[in-house]
Amino acid sequence: MKNPRWISWGMLAVWSTLILTLQLVLVYRVYPGSAAKYIWMPDLTIALAVALAVRVPRSEVLPVVLVMAIVRIAFSTDPPVAILAAFLAVSLLVGGLRSGIDVAGVVPRTLLAFVCAAGMSVWGHVVLHARNRGFSSGSDFSQLLSDSMPAALMTCILVAMFGAFLAHLPGLSPLYKRPKI
């Protein structure tokens, strides 16, 4: 294979699938019942996306994030455009920060994961409210933000503790190889 990055992207899709499945197992086994009960469930795909985006070469951030967005689209009932927009925003945020500072350390990547997970949750709420305009009663922004806190907190703890491990899952090493000039 001339370009092992394709294999890595495929492996990344597989890992994303397994991580989403793990999240489902946790939800159905630990929190059976309504969605209101798993507000503490970390956003595992956002955790993986942030863990990878802060470490892979900057040119790889966008493809990595897009692969994960496409996998999430397969699993999610959120509109595909909303998921693509959210993951592109993660790519923009991480890419922008990396041009100025090193975000691979524990503190910056933890903060990034917190912001991205909270942002994803608020964004999901906002899109749902917007698409049900006229039917939903609406929520104010501070309420949305406070609702998203538990999951964001769990996500950032996960990235703080296992970020380095997540970034080096088996099969992803070609993503770190610099292209030959």
Added chain:
Amino acid sequence: MQTVACLALGALAIWPVKPIDRAVDWVGAPSRPMLRLGAPLWGVGHVQAASSGLQEQWALERFESETLEELVRVQAVPQSLRLESGIALHAEAVGRPKGQLDSILVRVWRIGLAQVGQPVTTGDHFVGLVTKVDERRGERGSFEDVTVQLITAGKSRIGASVYVEGSEGENSTFVVGGLLAPEDFDLGRSRQVLAVHHPSSRLINQGIVQVTEAESGGRDQAWLANGFLLGHLHGAKEPDETTRMEMLGVVPEVDFESGLYQVLIHTGLEVDPGLGQGPDDRKRGTWVPIVRSRMVDAAPWREGSKLLSGYLDGVQERAALSSGVRLVGRVTRTGPFTSDVAGPGDLGFHVPVIAVWQDVGRPERTHVLGRLVSLGRDGQGRLLMDWQANLPLDGESSERAHLYTGSGDPGVPRGLLIGETHVPTGPGPHVLVVEPPPESDVLQNLSLFQFEGPSKFVRRSR
């Protein structure tokens, strides 16, 4: 470039554009096999066996749903009025004509009887007049989509008279049509008040209002609805600002906004004296078995599931998903190979609903609630549903009822169980706390409703 794409996608997420949504769906299409990849590994897709108690529960629910169908059909027939001779066609509401909030679309499966100008009623109440009849040919045979202009429309007019209890004969005649502001009559915002025009006497401001049209020289065939009720006459609290005369209005006992499910079209034709059409007016759609994936990423802001079939397999948006006679959800988005389903616990999920009282001693077994909108679930998993109470429940205390889907949405057939609740009395809006049916996570015969979608146009109004 990436920033522009991100902003554009964000805007499209909030203000969706259908063709672009469809195009983006193809981006996620290759990842469809992923949905099946993890399920067997983790046992998420396991099927739970139903207990014998649950089997009995399902049988009871099916019986009640079938009983409801008969009740609704019977309630469309006038109870205390004598029908004019001629055929009265049973028709079920299937939606609203595009952009016409004061009209409903009803479907009849007997071709050639409905005509423009014929009156439409439900129970003892007048609803409106037929304004358009389109014959169509669908997959399940020919049918007619009949547009009924409701009496609430600004241009609607019908002759009427008022009867006051204890007095003989009519006391005042006038014309009714269009709406007035309910606040002028000290009524809640959700109530509807029909406007009274040119009353012969303004001294009478209460009583029961009935349709009174001249048989000869009158408009169309509106006289066929003579005697049907329009509502109760009320006087406004303040006189009219321009004429300084007392303003009169009629408060109907029908929810014109979302509570018209089954109606009768009075044809006046003598061809067939029989009422109704038997089972052939239930051909609104068919149920097809469907496979649902529980492999949906968990998010606290929504529930829902995915179907492993898309529009290429014939899945239609807004179609109902059921387990036995239980409503599981509605299709909110169809991709080429998969579809998304919103459950009753999803914010903004809405269906027309009819309540079946658990107290069998009540004179009326059902009450039309109109459209309920989901506000999500409470901490115990119960559904919270917003009820505007356009037609509030009278009485002292709340009543226990089973909630079933009503008519008015093409994709949702009547008689699907949503849950059980206490329906509060008095003017709305109310938030209903609905308990889902027992063991609602155990599914039986998961099926998708395939309804008559875009069908071939044959002929316009006669």
